[in-house]
Amino acid sequence: xxxxxxxxxxxxxxxxxxxxxxxxxxxxxxxxxxxxxxxxxxxxxxxxxxxxxxxxxxxxxxxxxxxxxxxxxxxxxxxxxxxxxxxxxxxxxxxxxxxxxxxxxxxxxxxxxxxxxxxxxxxxxxxxxxxxxxxxxxxxxxxxxxxxxxxxxxxxxxxxxxxxxxxxxxxxxxxxxxxxxxxxxxxxxxxxx
Amino acid sequence: xxxxxxxxxxxxxxxxxxxxxxxxxxxxxxxxxxxxxxxxxxxxxxxxxxxxxxxxxxxxxxxxxxxxxxxxxxxxxxxxxxxxxxxxxxxxxxxxxxxxxxxxxxxxxxxxxxxxxxxxxxxxxxxxxxxxxxxxxxxxxxxxxxxxxxxxxxxxxxxxxxxxxxxxxxxxxxxxxxxxxxxxx
Numbered sequence: 001x002x003x004x005x006x007x008x009x010x011x012x013x014x015x016x017x018x019x020x021x022x023x024x025x026x027x028x029x030x031x032x033x034x035x036x037x038x039x040x041x042x043x044x045x046x047x048x049x050x051x052x053x054x055x056x057x058x059x060x061x062x063x064x065x066x067x068x069x070x071x072x073x074x075x076x077x078x079x080x081x082x083x084x085x086x087x088x089x090x091x092x093x094x095x096x097x098x099x100x101x102x103x104x105x106x107x108x109x110x111x112x113x114x115x116x117x118x119x120x121x122x123x124x125x126x127x128x129x130x131x132x133x134x135x136x137x138x139x140x141x142x143x144x145x146x147x148x149x150x151x152x153x154x155x156x157x158x159x160x161x162x163x164x165x166x167x168x169x170x171x172x173x174x175x176x177x178x179x180x181x182x183x184x185x186x187x188x189x190x191x192x193x
Numbered sequence: 194x195x196x197x198x199x200x201x202x203x204x205x206x207x208x209x210x211x212x213x214x215x216x217x218x219x220x221x222x223x224x225x226x227x228x229x230x231x232x233x234x235x236x237x238x239x240x241x242x243x244x245x246x247x248x249x250x251x252x253x254x255x256x257x258x259x260x261x262x263x264x265x266x267x268x269x270x271x272x273x274x275x276x277x278x279x280x281x282x283x284x285x286x287x288x289x290x291x292x293x294x295x296x297x298x299x300x301x302x303x304x305x306x307x308x309x310x311x312x313x314x315x316x317x318x319x320x321x322x323x324x325x326x327x328x329x330x331x332x333x334x335x336x337x338x339x340x341x342x343x344x345x346x347x348x349x350x351x352x353x354x355x356x357x358x359x360x361x362x363x364x365x366x367x368x369x370x371x372x373x374x375x376x377x378x
Binding site: 008089091095100139173 | 251252254255256259292293294295296309315316318319320323326327330331334336337338339340341342343344345346347348349350351352353354356357360
């Protein structure tokens with residue numbers, strides 16, 4: 001992770017000129033920086049949890065996904081020495097550091113198929129304009145229109161089906177985008193296979 | 194292409210036997226056989242182990258796990274998943290490692306903001322409350338570390354990038370801490 005960080009920050013690590021380790025060089029570089037660092041998919045860099053007893057002799061020596069583990073220790077060091085660096089991490093698991101502000105996120109908001117507006121003011125016969133207040137519906141339409149620019153949501157027919165899709169995937173954006181891309185192949189009403 | 198077909202193809206590409214793959218991911222040979230015949234689906238944990246040993250780029254892990262587990266599977270979804278599987282077989286060149294930085298204005302740069310934020314190809318949708326909360330947190334210099342936590346495919350990366358863009362647009366984040374910057378928004 002240290003060479004990667006250095007290269008992304010365009011910082012040249014020196015090889016043992018003054019005896020400072022690469023980590024020390026990076027920390028010294030960051031010490032005076034005012035930076036926002038985004039570290040994506042950090043779960044690969046976390047120290048592995050305690051391995052189940054019978055797996056330790058079977059798993060390869062290198063940790064999964066080319067990760068090195070122990071990434072949270074480096075983050076803690078950066079925070080300690082570089083007062084003007086803020087770090088925004090995305091991860092499936094939190095880092096369990098003392099100073100960490102955890103922000104869990106959920107799926108997008110989707111209609112329940114009964115009402116058509118987030119405020120519950122619509123009716124099952126409502127117009128599509130109300131349904132499109134839901135971010136899940138907006139994402140579905142964006143994906144669908146990438147393949148089919150004139151794709152329109154026939155509210156009274158399709159909305160319950162779209163709501164069904166959203167509920168199946170708990171509003172997960174990746175799944176909604178995939179479903180939206182199918183607009184070319186099938187209308188939402190026929191999407192139940 | 195089904196996941197089973199894909200798995201077999203990829204395994205053979207890497208010259209692995211079913212037995213060897215089973216050994217590496219710590220499951221039985223029978224499990225690999227069932228996966229390849231689509232008789233069963235892998236757990237999230239197994240799917241991730243398989244991804245590791247079949248050299249799936251980390252950037253595609255979420256998509257891969259969704260593909261492997263076909264969590265949103267319908268007959269029609271097959272086509273989209275097939276396309277996704279083809280992407281996995283011929284992955285686009287890896288982008289820079291998933292580290293983005295944004296150097297906010299400092300005297301040494303005459304107020305110029307440097308960054309390596311990638312350009313997003315599609316508009317960002319929703320998440321206005323989450324973005325507002327993140328921005329409020331970042332405005333407080335005492336907040337040093339924020340972790341956006343959630344399952345694969347939930348939109349963590351996109352939210353973080355959108356937040357980075359807003360920070361960029363806002364220029365120097367004015368250090369006006371909001372007392373209401375509490376998560377959840």
